[in-house]
Amino acid sequence: EVQLVESGGGLVKPGGSLRLSCAASGFTFSNYSMNWVRQAPGKGLEWVSSISNTGSSIFYADSVKGRFTISRDNAKNSLYLQMNSLRAEDTAVYYCARGGLNWGYNYWGQGTLVTVSS
Amino acid sequence: DIQLTQSPTFLSASVGDRVTITCRASQGISRYLAWYQQKPGKAPKLLIYAASTLQSGVPSRFSGSGSGTEFTLTISSLQPEDFATYYCQQLNSYPLTFGGGTKVEIK
Numbered sequence: 001e002v003q004l005v006e007s008g009g010g011l012v013k014p015g016g017s018l019r020l021s022c023a024a025s026g027f028t029f030s031n032y033s034m035n036w037v038r039q040a041p042g043k044g045l046e047w048v049s050s051i052s053n054t055g056s057s058i059f060y061a062d063s064v065k066g067r068f069t070i071s072r073d074n075a076k077n078s079l080y081l082q083m084n085s086l087r088a089e090d091t092a093v094y095y096c097a098r099g100g101l102n103w104g105y106n107y108w109g110q111g112t113l114v115t116v117s118s
Numbered sequence: 119d120i121q122l123t124q125s126p127t128f129l130s131a132s133v134g135d136r137v138t139i140t141c142r143a144s145q146g147i148s149r150y151l152a153w154y155q156q157k158p159g160k161a162p163k164l165l166i167y168a169a170s171t172l173q174s175g176v177p178s179r180f181s182g183s184g185s186g187t188e189f190t191l192t193i194s195s196l197q198p199e200d201f202a203t204y205y206c207q208q209l210n211s212y213p214l215t216f217g218g219g220t221k222v223e224i225k
Contacts, residue, residue: 044216047214109161
């Protein structure tokens with residue numbers, strides 16, 4: 001069974017940093033592109049970042065470019081999102097999702113809440 | 119960036135109704151479009167990819183169509199478990215984008 005489990009969310013002050021993790025199981029992690037999607041409270045979905053299966057291709061939303069860094073460790077079946085210079089508008093539930101351009105995001109984690117507030 | 123505009127934003131319907139949601143792209147995206155269903159407090163669920171391919175395990179009352187700039191998601195006979203918010207997503211080019219969502223509520 002495919003499972004994606006996010007962790008690392010919490011309360012952080014503006015300007016602070018946080019590192020999210022996503023532990024994957026039930027599939028060959030190194031074969032799949034992975035993604036982060038977020039959802040602010042009461043709002044819609046926002047794509048944040050994607051990384052190819054080898055990590056050689058990485059993409060970011062303009063809203064996080066230069067502040068967030070996506071990475072993966074295929075040996076540990078894990079996806080990461082390093083978030084620096086956090087702002088109030090980064091407050092959201094962050095989901096990791098498996099998928100690619102040809103078939104959408106077919107597996108999602110349960111999400112981890114990041115709250116940026118003083 | 120490619121903008122996706124969903125309509126309607128809100129839809130009130132009854133069990134058994136046929137429901138159609140539209141997603142318009144600001145530029146052509148071929149058939150690189152996916153549809154998701156999200157219920158409160160839950161992660162989104164993939165329904166349709168490549169504009170019209172039904173994801174495994176999704177009931178056949180869901181269907182998708184379209185290409186280029188105009189796409190539709192149709193639920194042929196609305197069931198109680200279908201009351202949720204639906205999002206389209208373009209996968210044609212980065213940055214990827216989602217539509218604003220359509221909330222389907224019980225009439």
